[in-house]
Amino acid sequence: MLGLLLKDIYNIRKQAIWYIAMIVLFCGISVVLKNVAFASTIGILVTISMPLTAIAYEEKDGWQKFVIASGTNVKTIVGEKYLLGVIFALISIIGYSVAFMVVGAEEDRLVEFTAPVCMQLLVLAVVLPLVFKFGVEKGRVYMIIAVVLLMAVLIAVLPVLGNMQEGANVFIGCMAAITVIALCVSFLVSFKIYSKKEF
Amino acid sequence: MNIHISNVSGKSLYEQIYTQIKNQILDGTLKAGEPLPTIRGLAKDLRISVITTSRAYSDLERDGYI
Amino acid sequence: MLSIKGFTKHYKNFQIEDVSFEVPDGMVVGLIGENGAGKSTIIKSVLGAVRPDCGQILFNGAEIRKAGKGERQKISFVLDDTGLPMELNLVMLDNVLSCIYDKWDCAKFRSLTQNFALPDKKPIKEFSKGMKMKAAIAVALSYDSKLLILDEPTSGLDPVVRDDILEMIYNYNKDGNRSVLLSSHITSDLEKICDYIVYIHEGRIIFNEEKDELLNKYAIYSIDERQLRELEQGAPVRVLRREYGMEVLAKKDKMPQDFEYKPVTLDDIMLFYSKGEEVC
Numbered sequence: 097m098l099g100l101l102l103k104d105i106y107n108i109r110k111q112a113i114w115y116i117a118m119i120v121l122f123c124g125i126s127v128v129l130k131n132v133a134f135a136s137t138i139g140i141l142v143t144i145s146m147p148l149t150a151i152a153y154e155e156k157d158g159w160q161k162f163v164i165a166s167g168t169n170v171k172t173i174v175g176e177k178y179l180l181g182v183i184f185a186l187i188s189i190i191g192y193s194v195a196f197m198v199v200g201a202e203e204d205r206l207v208e209f210t211a212p213v214c215m216q217l218l219v220l221a222v223v224l225p226l227v228f229k230f231g232v233e234k235g236r237v238y239m240i241i242a243v244v245l246l247m248a249v250l251i252a253v254l255p256v257l258g259n260m261q262e263g264a265n266v267f268i269g270c271m272a273a274i275t276v277i278a279l280c281v282s283f284l285v286s287f288k289i290y291s292k293k294e295f
Numbered sequence: 296m297n298i299h300i301s302n303v304s305g306k307s308l309y310e311q312i313y314t315q316i317k318n319q320i321l322d323g324t325l326k327a328g329e330p331l332p333t334i335r336g337l338a339k340d341l342r343i344s345v346i347t348t349s350r351a352y353s354d355l356e357r358d359g360y361i
Numbered sequence: 362m363l364s365i366k367g368f369t370k371h372y373k374n375f376q377i378e379d380v381s382f383e384v385p386d387g388m389v390v391g392l393i394g395e396n397g398a399g400k401s402t403i404i405k406s407v408l409g410a411v412r413p414d415c416g417q418i419l420f421n422g423a424e425i426r427k428a429g430k431g432e433r434q435k436i437s438f439v440l441d442d443t444g445l446p447m448e449l450n451l452v453m454l455d456n457v458l459s460c461i462y463d464k465w466d467c468a469k470f471r472s473l474t475q476n477f478a479l480p481d482k483k484p485i486k487e488f489s490k491g492m493k494m495k496a497a498i499a500v501a502l503s504y505d506s507k508l509l510i511l512d513e514p515t516s517g518l519d520p521v522v523r524d525d526i527l528e529m530i531y532n533y534n535k536d537g538n539r540s541v542l543l544s545s546h547i548t549s550d551l552e553k554i555c556d557y558i559v560y561i562h563e564g565r566i567i568f569n570e571e572k573d574e575l576l577n578k579y580a581i582y583s584i585d586e587r588q589l590r591e592l593e594q595g596a597p598v599r600v601l602r603r604e605y606g607m608e609v610l611a612k613k614d615k616m617p618q619d620f621e622y623k624p625v626t627l628d629d630i631m632l633f634y635s636k637g638e639e640v641c
Contacts, residue, residue: 098460099457099458099459099460099461100457100461102453102456102457102460103446103449103453103457106446106448106449106453106457107446107448107449153446153447153448154446156447157444157445157446157447158440158442158443158444159444159445159446160410160444161405161408161410161440161444162440162443162444162445163461164408164409164410165408165409165410165433165436165438166430166433166434166461166462167409167428167429167430167431167432167433167434168430168461169430294405294410294411294412295405295410295411302576302577302624303622303624305613305618307573307574307577308573308577309573335534335535335537339531339554342552342553342554343572343573344389344555344556344557344571344572344573345387345388345537345556346388346556346571346573347571347573
């Protein structure tokens with residue numbers, strides 16, 4: 097998996113720098129405007145854009161048949177794309193955490209913290225199988241729809257979450273569980289889709 | 296060593312090689328102990344298949360020339 | 362080393378039916394056929410990128426679909442669109458491939474790319490077509506494989522580069538321990554280097570013969586209808602009727618000895634099979 101990750105990072109390094117700059121920018125805006133909405137939503141875009149861009153390069157290069165012929169197994173090939181997404185999710189989360197703490201974190205705002213984290217991972221879970229199935233061109237459309245939807249939901253819901261007192265822990269637990277399950281199911285679906293593909 | 300093969304001769308390629316090497320051995324052009332080209336080297340130079348050269352060489356060996 | 366048995370694959374507009382042939386140890390097998398005949402599909406199936414509907418592909422006796430990484434990495438390949446990541450340069454590619462291939466030999470890769478005069482730090486997308494092919498070949502030769510498969514490695518390349526590539530194939534095969542499967546429609550390249558020729562036409566195998574025998578066994582005769590009727594049964598194999606007359610592809614040993622003939626090339630054979638007719 098290291099080789100695949102290295103190749104993707106080489107491929108997308110220029111875009112990655114832009115996106116990380118955007119994370120910093122949005123987190124900065126959040127701090128300045130004292131509103132975590134900006135910092136919380138950018139991660140959703142970044143997390144899915146990076147694997148998508150990487151897959152776009154692979155399609156253009158004809159790399160997929162190369163890597164299959166090299167004996168690398170499908171689990172590794174598919175898993176690496178999820179890993180790439182998770183890595184950028186973590187980078188976004190770091191930025192978001194900083195913004196979150198600066199804007200003022202209180203313990204019971206943990207709910208407000210968890211929601212975007214889960215959204216970022218959910219976008220990965222929802223969009224990646226679609227990209228594997230339909231390719232990057234169509235995948236971008238699904239990506240935009242999913243990102244806009246999730247961002248909208250998050251922005252709508254964040255203020256409500258901020259005021260949630262009772263059941264907060266239950267809510268966090270549910271969100272976390274849903275996210276984990278979604279990722280596992282997504283991986284299995286992607287694996288099946290990719291295993292059937294022909295290049 | 297000079298071997299010349301032709302696609303318009305009536306004989307098959309390995310026969311041509313066999314005959315030419317045999318003649319060169321018999322008339323002294325090729326001396327005893329002189330190394331022959333490898334079957335692959337000869338095949339490459341003549342642009343033919345190793346199957347053909349190895350057939351010619353094994354026939355030569357069978358008949359005691361090499 | 363490689364054994365393809367009853368390979369069958371159906372696409373919407375195109376079928377490959379019951380193709381069987383072998384690549385013996387130490388031999389160079391050439392796959393010829395018109396564009397779209399099925400050569401690339403067969404090759405991609407050996408590499409695992411395509412799955413046959415029927416049939417077996419055996420590598421060293423074992424079904425290749427079940428092959429693990431170790432077995433798969435005994436096969437190296439050069440595809441006509443290389444598959445290499447175009448944004449990377451050769452140094453980056455070396456780093457990536459050394460993680461992917463268990464037996465990756467960095468020193469060998471570096472020495473090959475230097476011999477081919479390929480620039481280290483330029484992204485591969487800026488290479489010419491010939492350079493891209495040489496890079497792909499350098500990759501294929503850097504992890505100690507036993508079978509080298511090439512799909513149209515010389516298309517679009519000038520004769521000097523083509524000769525360089527054939528030279529590399531020869532060196533790979535030189536010791537007799539490694540085999541090569543080479544698909545091309547540049548028949549002059551195949552005539553130089555192959556031991557066997559497999560001809561695939563419209564998804565079926567037309568013949569699978571030793572190259573020298575093939576080129577030696579057949580010849581082209583210019584004859585007329587009367588002479589055609591008088592020929593021995595089985596002597597003429599295909600006939601090509603042109604405006605100015607008629608040519609037959611025939612077995613030399615069954616034709617009258619006093620008839621003049623031209624030696625046959627692989628191109629001729631392909632033309633006779635695709636544009637000519639069977640002799641009844």
